[in-house]
Amino acid sequence: MKLELSARHPFSLSAVVKSHGWIRLAPFGQDEQKRQTGGLTYVDQLNSGRVVDMDIREAADGVSVAVGQELTATEAAEVAEKVRWMLQLDLDLSTFHILARKEPKLAHVEATARGRLLRSPTLFEDTVKTILTTNTSWAGTIRMVEGFVSQFGAPLAANPARRAFPVPEKVAATDEETLRSSVRLGYRAPYVLELARSVASGALDLEALKTTDLPTTELRKRFLAIKGVGPYAAANLLMLLGRYNFIPVDSWGIKMVSHEWYGGEPVGASEVEAAFERWGEWQGLAYWFWDWSYADEG
């Protein structure tokens, strides 16, 4: 089954895929051919319980989504809605692009259709993944997410090796020791377990925050109330929700700012924030897509 979805222009699927590291985390995938064309794959468990695989490619007016299974009308609508969300197909970045034209370090943004961030279909998935990026190497994040998905994700019938991201209920039913020792989440295990149980029980309606009109500072407080989510993680989640008032400052960003404006001298989070303060409600995006002078593999 194939779906055609339009995108607000300028749009580049490749730019979305390369926007950050999520593409390397299960159940996202990208074989060599898709790396060259900018496409991606994703395995998802639909509300009906069925696990489907999506093959997403750039098309004339947006993207085409090939689903490996025949879908009901309800399922097809769900897939379309999720892909629109994941790729931010409807996002209007024209104001940011106008501002970026005046800054040489951001002049590339509009021409290359950058600005969108790849995100997961659910805020639960993005929150778990964000927690698993904290206080570890990128290789560690990949390993933890891979273990988490392979242990608790529902398998694709045609290829059980490929699995969807676990639903909260499945994770909630496990215990901390399994998450620590088997999935090797370390001290993050109780954070992920508590999050899953809060969402599964209905105590925390995480998905409602995707479209809430709460002020950004209030939304940030909601994220900071989640165990394992601190200033960096909260800012990262806000970015994914299109709120760019806070910068997800991590050690890499501190290093970049240090070399960009302080001659490599030690700086802290406050210097990073000060460097982008003038960008106001767009500061997170300005930071994210800044053309850094200092070369680093990040």
Added chain:
DNA sequence: GGTAGACCTGGACGC
């Protein structure tokens, strides 16, 4: 409100 120490893992390094 600010700060020190603990948390957990894997990789780098020295022996």
Added chain:
DNA sequence: GCGTCCAGGTCTACC
């Protein structure tokens, strides 16, 4: 092969 050190954000206790 083994032990030690270090990097990576957040939490808790304490001031």
